[in-house]
Amino acid sequence: MNKLLILVVEDDPAIRNLMAxxxxxxxxxxxxxxxxxxxxxxxxxAQPDVMLLDLGLPDMDGVDIIRKIRTWSQMPIIVISARxxxxxxxxxLDAGADDYLTKxxxxxxxxARLRATQRRLQFMQTSTPSPIFxxxxxxxxxxxxxxxxxxxxxxxxxxxxxxxxxxxxxxxKVLTLSFITQKVWGSTTESDIASLRVFMATLRxxxxxxxxxxxxxxxxxxxxxxxxxxx
Amino acid sequence: MERxxxxxxxxxxxxxxxxxxxxxxxxxxxxxxxxxxxxxxxxTKNFDQxxxxxRQRLHRHTRLAEKLGASVSTVTGDDVAFQIxxxxxxxxxxxxxxxxxxxxxxxxxxxxxxxxxLVELAPYLDVYIIPDSAGKNQRRQNPATxxxxxxxxxxxxxxxxILTLSTGIGxxxxxxxxxxxxxxxxxxxGVLLTALFTKNNVCSGISSLAGVLLFNFFFTEPRLSFRAYxxxxxxxxxxxxxxxxxxxxxANRLAIHVKRSTQTAWRTQVLLETTQQLxxxxxxxxxxxVIADQLLKLLNRPxxxxxxxxxxxxxxxxxxPPEDFPDAATQRFSFQSGGEPLGDVLVYGNALEPLESGILxxxxxxxxxxxxxxxxxxxxxxxxxxxxxxxxxxxxLRSISHDLRTPLTSISGNAENLLTSGDxxxxxxxxxxxxxxxxxxxxLIRLVENLxxxxxxxEGQTRLNMTTELVDEVITESLRHIRTKTHTIxxxxxxxxLLAQMDARLIxxxxxxxxxxxxxxxxxxxxxxxxARKQGDQILVRVADHGSGIPDERKPRVFDMFYTGNGRNxxxxxxxxxxxxxxxxxxxxxxxxxxxxxNTPNGCVFAFTLPISEVTINE
Numbered sequence: 001m002n003k004l005l006i007l008v009v010e011d012d013p014a015i016r017n018l019m020a021x022x023x024x025x026x027x028x029x030x031x032x033x034x035x036x037x038x039x040x041x042x043x044x045x046a047q048p049d050v051m052l053l054d055l056g057l058p059d060m061d062g063v064d065i066i067r068k069i070r071t072w073s074q075m076p077i078i079v080i081s082a083r084x085x086x087x088x089x090x091x092x093l094d095a096g097a098d099d100y101l102t103k104x105x106x107x108x109x110x111x112a113r114l115r116a117t118q119r120r121l122q123f124m125q126t127s128t129p130s131p132i133f134x135x136x137x138x139x140x141x142x143x144x145x146x147x148x149x150x151x152x153x154x155x156x157x158x159x160x161x162x163x164x165x166x167x168x169x170x171x172x173k174v175l176t177l178s179f180i181t182q183k184v185w186g187s188t189t190e191s192d193i194a195s196l197r198v199f200m201a202t203l204r205x206x207x208x209x210x211x212x213x214x215x216x217x218x219x220x221x222x223x224x225x226x227x228x229x230x231x
Numbered sequence: 232m233e234r235x236x237x238x239x240x241x242x243x244x245x246x247x248x249x250x251x252x253x254x255x256x257x258x259x260x261x262x263x264x265x266x267x268x269x270x271x272x273x274x275t276k277n278f279d280q281x282x283x284x285x286r287q288r289l290h291r292h293t294r295l296a297e298k299l300g301a302s303v304s305t306v307t308g309d310d311v312a313f314q315i316x317x318x319x320x321x322x323x324x325x326x327x328x329x330x331x332x333x334x335x336x337x338x339x340x341x342x343x344x345x346x347x348x349l350v351e352l353a354p355y356l357d358v359y360i361i362p363d364s365a366g367k368n369q370r371r372q373n374p375a376t377x378x379x380x381x382x383x384x385x386x387x388x389x390x391x392x393i394l395t396l397s398t399g400i401g402x403x404x405x406x407x408x409x410x411x412x413x414x415x416x417x418x419x420x421g422v423l424l425t426a427l428f429t430k431n432n433v434c435s436g437i438s439s440l441a442g443v444l445l446f447n448f449f450f451t452e453p454r455l456s457f458r459a460y461x462x463x464x465x466x467x468x469x470x471x472x473x474x475x476x477x478x479x480x481x482a483n484r485l486a487i488h489v490k491r492s493t494q495t496a497w498r499t500q501v502l503l504e505t506t507q508q509l510x511x512x513x514x515x516x517x518x519x520x521v522i523a524d525q526l527l528k529l530l531n532r533p534x535x536x537x538x539x540x541x542x543x544x545x546x547x548x549x550x551x552p553p554e555d556f557p558d559a560a561t562q563r564f565s566f567q568s569g570g571e572p573l574g575d576v577l578v579y580g581n582a583l584e585p586l587e588s589g590i591l592x593x594x595x596x597x598x599x600x601x602x603x604x605x606x607x608x609x610x611x612x613x614x615x616x617x618x619x620x621x622x623x624x625x626x627x628l629r630s631i632s633h634d635l636r637t638p639l640t641s642i643s644g645n646a647e648n649l650l651t652s653g654d655x656x657x658x659x660x661x662x663x664x665x666x667x668x669x670x671x672x673x674x675l676i677r678l679v680e681n682l683x684x685x686x687x688x689x690e691g692q693t694r695l696n697m698t699t700e701l702v703d704e705v706i707t708e709s710l711r712h713i714r715t716k717t718h719t720i721x722x723x724x725x726x727x728x729l730l731a732q733m734d735a736r737l738i739x740x741x742x743x744x745x746x747x748x749x750x751x752x753x754x755x756x757x758x759x760x761x762x763a764r765k766q767g768d769q770i771l772v773r774v775a776d777h778g779s780g781i782p783d784e785r786k787p788r789v790f791d792m793f794y795t796g797n798g799r800n801x802x803x804x805x806x807x808x809x810x811x812x813x814x815x816x817x818x819x820x821x822x823x824x825x826x827x828x829x830n831t832p833n834g835c836v837f838a839f840t841l842p843i844s845e846v847t848i849n850e
Contacts, residue, residue, distance in 0.1 A: 086736065104672075193698060221700075
């Protein structure tokens with residue numbers, strides 16, 4: 001089933017080699033690009049399914065590449081950054097990237113991100129626009145405005161429900177704090193972020209009440225949250 | 232200790248033609264000593280009467296002094312010697328250069344020459360006199376002298392009044408048949424009073440002469456004529472004139488002396504107060520405020536302090552700018568430190584009295600001195616901090632480059648082995664080498680993370696990326712970075728929601744370091760418990776292990792940089808002694824505390840606090 005075509009954009013030969021080896025040994029198809037210009041070229045001609053993009057390219061700013069590609073393609077972009085600064089990741093995510101990896105990353109981590117992306121792609125391709133969102137045990141009935149965990153209806157406050165919907169509509173994508181607060185409150189103040197933390201905590205508690213210990217919402221310290229696509 | 236004495240040469244500017252030579256000589260002197268030069272012009276009240284030619288010459292001399300590298304200052308005051316001495320004291324001049332023409336000489340009844348006055352007022356100054364080669368006998372008619380000879384109308388009235396009164400008393404004595412000696416005494420008393428009550432010493436001189444003439448005219452035979460029959464009269468007149476003059480001069484001196492000492496007392500008081508207040512000033516702005524306050528107290532006129540660093544301080548006698556506030560300042564005084572201009576004082580309203588401007592200069596001098604002291608102290612402090620940072624950095628670099636060698640040798644050596652003889656190796660051996668490479672690389676990754684954090688917190692509070700975070704979330708996320716198969720990590724969170732303002736990445740680093748340490752230093756199979764709860768207005772995070780604990784004598788030092796205890800960790804790798812020090816720095820930056828206590832029954836507990844963040848929830 002690993003028929004995904006992955007575009008690897010990385011200027012460092014050793015890292016490119018590492019990623020190529022990893023992808024090859026896990027039966028992914030891939031093309032590589034060492035520069036931003038060749039990356040945009042490959043993205044338009046090779047029609048890849050996923051893009052792994054190093055932010056520190058010699059010829060172009062990574063964020064600019066994301067913006068360019070987003071003008072015509074919604075393919076998932078996983079950003080790879082050597083910069084530990086959170087602001088770089090947030091800028092990339094806000095520009096339209098879906099996920100990020102920080103160097104040094106482990107091979108296992110890279111593969112996990114690819115699997116998650118693949119699940120999300122399948123979900124996006126198979127599900128027709130439907131008033132019911134379903135993810136593992138979690139179900140949301142947008143029309144009725146209520147959510148279930150298994151057979152159990154979740155008793156959510158209006159804010160928690162709104163938050164859950166924003167997360168669900170972007171399942172698999174890392175959402176930055178400012179993106180979420182903009183969607184839910186329409187602003188990004190310090191108290192909005194504090195409120196987000198509190199509602200996220202209570203929402204999670206309600207989501208973890210299910211039988212098995214499934215994690216639906218993942219925290220990315222200093223960056224934001226993501227709803228995981230679970231089988 | 233050897234001290235380099237910095238020579239500061241002061242040269243006096245004047246409009247005299249020979250002044251240019253004096254300035255050049257001073258410049259040469261300054262060059263020879265490698266010192267600095269200041270050209271000083273003492274502006275007396277005769278400045279307004281100065282002719283156009285003199286003005287132009289003075290202007291040329293000022294330009295010349297500037298061209299030769301002098302900074303030019305002007306002080307106002309009639310007592311030239313006093314002003315020069317005061318300025319020399321304030322500006323810490325070591326040598327003073329005067330032109331010959333500036334030294335009045337040979338005049339009868341003249342005050343002491345300027346040089347002598349200067350030596351008296353400022354005995355520590357070296358005084359150099361440059362001979363006037365240009366115009367030896369060009370005794371210039373100084374309009375000032377003319378001016379001074381003419382007494383004011385008030386003085387004339389007082390003089391005439393006292394003479395009339397003396398003559399009246401003389402007539403009374405004559406009627407009463409008192410001896411002439413009494414009349415003479417009355418005239419001398421009159422001269423004494425004239426000297427005391429008039430400002431011009433010419434009055435007492437004239438009064439002395441007039442007294443003798445009046446006595447001759449009215450009271451000696453033949454009366455009402457300037458002739459005198461008795462042969463002893465010329466002697467009487469001479470003695471009378473002499474004692475009158477002497478009395479007048481002495482009285483004059485007394486009056487001047489009294490005035491001087493009151494002025495000195497006042498000056499001393501104002502300066503003392505200034506010094507006291509300057510001593511209490513915290514920073515440069517405080518110093519400038521003190522100067523402005525003292526100047527206001529002294530002058531009771533609107534004051535504007537303009538500093539080169541952009542600070543502007545205004546002071547008004549009534550606290551508010553008056554409605555008829557003038558646009559242009561009456562007088563402007565610059566103050567500088569070591570040739571670097573610091574700012575200007577602008578005084579509005581009436582022109583300054585010489586004494587006032589003298590004290591103003593003293594206050595400015597004290598202020599400049601205080602600013603210089605403050606700057607020197609700060610520079611020393613900064614240098615000390617810099618040296619300490621430099622020391623830390625050097626230690627860090629040495630320690631890192633030493634400790635990096637071990638894992639790098641292992642990684643490169645193992646990889647080399649695998650490349651060259653990997654084919655002939657047993658699978659188990661290969662796996663062991665690969666595991667070593669992997670673990671060493673992970674160790675290097677941790678080290679790099681810590682180093683990055685150290686450079687970030689080294690740059691201080693401003694670099695912190697503070698956000699409101701849920702403490703449980705941060706702990707849970709941090710624990711995901713710890714991979715251990717040997718230890719069980721338990722978490723215990725309070726039911727309530729704990730929010731704190733923090734740089735999540737750094738706090739996460741603290742938790743990782745603490746748990747990582749616990750994993751490294753405790754026996755396999757033991758439990759590590761991470762908990763978070765509210766404690767007053769703090770959040771308390773604890774990392775408790777069940778290892779062998781840390782002996783009390785080593786506890787106070789565990790947070791020191793490069794402290795590694797005396798040993799190796801469980802995996803035999805040397806620790807760098809950075810982790811706990813970093814934890815402490817991070818927690819302190821967040822306004823919390825980190826502590827180490829014993830766990831029961833054994834092991835240790837690292838605990839840190841964070842200020843709790845109360846938030847309003849937007850529903």
